[in-house]
Amino acid sequence: MTINKTLKGNDLTIALEGRLDTTTAPDLEKELKESLDGVETLTMDLGDLAYISSAGLRVLLSAHKTMIAKGGMKVTHVNEIVQEVFEVTGFADILNIE
């Protein structure tokens, strides 16, 4: 999985490419831990994400919770496969999906 970060002022966009699963979720977790200081709004761009497993959901949920106290997190460009996972697990109701 590739993680691309773009910081504009206090807005951070993280674009993910590939698979967010048990093997790659720790990379994203680490990246988020190091990147969220001073960030007000976070956008997770999933346009090039092939799929997500529960390990990935866990990291997204944790980022979502961290950002609630700030300006929030939104999730964009969700494909059909990822959307199905969000819906089945109820994450579609929790995350701010655009």
Added chain:
Amino acid sequence: MKELKLTASIANIPQVTGFVEGELEALGCPMKTQMQIDVAVDEVFTNIASYAYGSGQGDATVRFEADKENGMVSITFMDTGHPFNPLKQKDPDVTAPADKRPIGGLGIFLVKKTMDQVEYKYEDGMNKLTIRKKLNA
């Protein structure tokens, strides 16, 4: 039928996914179905790698079978670890708000929801979990 036997570790997940993907591609599996199966493989193998042998190590065997007549594939995960039926876990409350979200049990729940059949049995000293999916549902 094809089998892959390897150490049950998180580091080996890409190898398992690669094995299953190779078989699915040969069958002309649609991309969406392949991704759903990939996620299921990740969830099931992660469970085995994390819990089957406690803090020790052991092997797992992944068996791939295709029923061409019914357009169905079966993938069976076998390990000789502690007997454990993951299907007996209570389903997580998927309507709970973010701060009350249970994290355990989400993976196997996802597998149950996206596969057509999931079966567990303990046989010959082995945990055997089989997932089945129709390729053109």
